[in-house]
Amino acid sequence: METEKAGYLEEDFRLFHLKDQIKKEYVYHYHDFHKIVIFLSGSAVYHIEGKAYHLKPWDILLVSRGAIHMPEIDFSVPYERFILWIREDIQSRELTACFQKAADRSFSLIRLSSHFQERLKDILYELETTLAGQQFGDELLKKALFTQFMVHINRVFLQKEYITDKKSYSSDSQVEKLVRYINRNLEKDLSIDTLAGEFFLSRYHMMRKFKEETGFTIHSYITSKRLLFARSLIAQGIPVMKASEQSGFHDYTTFVRAYKKQFGSAPTQE
Secondary structure (H helix, E strand, O other): OOOEEOOOOOOOEEEEEEEEOOOOOOOOEEOOOEEEEEEEEOOEEEEEOOEEEEOOOOOEEEEOOOOOEEEEEOOOOOEEEEEEEEOOOOOOHHHHHHHHHHHHHOOOEEOOOHHHHHHHHHHHHHHHHHHHOOOOOHHHHHHHHHHHHHHHHHHHHHOOOOOOOHHHEEOOHHHHHHHHHHHHOOOOOOOHHHHHHHHOOOHHHHHHHHHHHHOOOHHHHHHHHHHHHHHHHHHOOOOHHHHHHHOOOOOHHHHHHHHHHHHOOOOOOO
């Protein structure tokens, strides 16, 4: 399975308010930017990095840049949501701290108490109105409202002020540990035999469970994650060959070929 990049973002953020009931086949994909999904109504399960989140109205999901994810929608009822796209390199970088924390915790769901829910609803709907308006100061106001929204999201998530409900998500504990280990050790030997030995699993059982829970073979998942990591290193100024080594590729030709296949162009320094 190929990992698909989806969407393109030039501005600091974009807000979408969507409601549809069109049957659509979603695939696992990733973004070059962070994404927040605010689920409003419908019936949806959201798969992010091996975890399946069973959503309730006004649940909020933090989807970090490069996180592989896919919604699973029941199209018998309308699906309504807000989606916020956010650049990783926005000027106020502290506003994106919640995404790194979500990756560190391997947990992406914010389920709010009614108090926090009402506060964020007000900000979000005012932001939507401001983005569509042409009044004096709208440009300043939309930045202020976006900042206010993100400050609240970060406070709630970083301080764990959200509702914890084990029924809100499901995952296979072995696959969850595998995903976490892979993402924290991309530069190491991650062969099937090595991983099976590390987690005391049979090769067949491990590969089958991983594919069931993530939609990816272990090999394709590792390759995608290594390529995303290499590209982020290159963007930081790390020489291409060094970036390939630091992200776990020990053959430069293999790295270049895989990079071209995933991103459509050869790796180059900006």
